[in-house]
Amino acid sequence: MSNSQPSLILVLNCGSSSIKFAVFPVDADPLPRTPLWNGKVQGIGEPAPNFGESGVEPFPVELDAEHPHTAALQFIQERISKRLDGRRVTTVAHRVVHGGSRYWAPTLVTQQMLDDLRSYIPLAPLHQPFPLKAMGLLLEQRPDIVQVACFDTAFHHSLPKVEQILPLPYSAWERGLRRYGFHGLSYDYMSHTLPERHGDLARGRTIVAHLGSGASLCAMQNLESVATTMGFSALDGLMMGTRTGSLDPGALLYLMEVERLSLEEVGSTLYNQSGLLGVSGISAEPRVVVKHENDPGEAGERARIALALYVRRIVREIGALTAVLGGLDLLVFTAGVGEHNAFVRERVCRDLAFLGIKLDADANTINAPVIATTGSRVRVALEPTNEEWIAARCTQKLMIAG
Incomplete structure (x- = not known):
């Protein structure tokens, strides 16, 4: 690599409403661990999207209403180009939530891999x-740039089979239906x-509580995942901002058979209309x-019962994971809610006082x-997560090895 053009890794974390x-x-x-610079476009698809980056106050941006994500990516590319100052982005690392049973390690992006990953949508x-x-x-615009996919499911590859297998007919396991676990870059x-x-x-x-708009727990021993609350999909486990978490499957059958909700309506209910939003209505x-x-x-x-249920689900699952671990030495809160909501931490720890907390x-x-x-x-701790650094580090190691 030319010394006159130092190379850069760009890490992208693309979500439904932010990049x-x-x-x-x-x-x-x-x-x-601190990037050269970072930022985000948020409010994508909403009436007033904005952009903010390190050292710059957020400001409104106009995005193409028909293709807002494409427009947001283009805007980020333009902002980065203005700051390159002779440097080159040679590699882009992507956080990908689901790698399925095929993709665990950081992987070079190809069209074939993209086709595979679409099946996990x-x-x-x-x-x-x-x-x-x-x-x-x-791939279309910059085929010269190396792209690497880093998977949230990868950290949980260490889960024992008893934690991965679902209590379905064994043929389901053979078809790839299993508990994968998520938020792996954070736990890594x-x-x-x-x-x-x-x-x-x-x-x-150790139990790490990744509490954000999506939420899960990970039980770790010797710094490896041995159990986690999310499973086959990102719906499992804890009650979340708009997602149900664990739910009696009989309730789903009832919604479809008796209330005649369509598959699409059930999906929207589980992912977008439930959790804290659904129970509180706020x-x-x-x-x-x-x-x-x-x-x-x-x-x-409704506000009181929503928060009581939110805390109860966290406490219940911490208790279950403590049983799996045979005790608890360290409880760690991270992510947006975990790091910044003192009252959530206080209520969780209050209800875990029986552990000696x-x-x-x-x-x-x-x-x-x-x-x-x-x-x-x-010991109860707070630790800000840094998924972007993990993605960059995994990408750097892959490029050195390759």
Whole structure:
């Protein structure tokens, strides 16, 4: 590579309403955890999308109403081009939610792989289509750029078979129906940063709570995934912002057989109309719902029960994973809700007091790195996640190896 044109890795995290990006140097060793710059277009498909990046206040952007994701990608490309200053983007890393049973390791993007990954769209319809759209556009527009897909399912490849298999006829396992697990880039980052912060304690019985608009838990031993709450799809496990989490399949049969909902209507209900939003009728965001807990009448009652159910599901699943681990040494909160909602952490830890958890209220209020008292039997911590760094690091290692 030419010294006059240092090469860069562009990491893209494409979602249904936002596209995040981060730029890292290809040749840095070790790879810095803070990107050279990063930003995002958010509100894609909504009336007032905006763009923000490091060092720049968010500002409105106009996107083609018929092709807003394509327009947002083009806008990001233009912003990056203005800041290259003689450097070149030679590699693009994509966060891809579902790799199925075929794709675990970071993989070079080809048209054949894109065709394979499209078959997993029904398993993650809120996430899977959008990185594939970005890959397809770049294959057409910039075939000179190397693209790498980094999979959220990959970290859970270490799950034992008893955690992967579904209680369906065995032929379902042979066809690839299994529990895959998600948020793997986030949990992969924890496997790197937690031992730095907490030493050998992190190699013991650890549960990481990735709580965002999507949410899951991962039980880790020796920094590997041994159990997780999301399964075959990104609907499983915890109650989320607009998703149900675990649900009696009999309820789905009832919706279809008795209430005559179509397959599409059931899908929309499970993914977009349930969770905190569906129960509260207010918002998918806990910080918004909590403001209505003291409202009079039904509004307040729905806000209270929505948050109580949200917390109960987290507590129930932490208890189940603690049983699988045979105890708990370290509980870690991460992602948007986990990192910034002190009242959610307080309520979860309150209901886990039987494990010997003792919360430091002051530390919790200021989002300190450790929020348990010194007398707590379980250390409770906050750790910001860094999925973009993991994607860049995996891509860098693949390019060196290749």
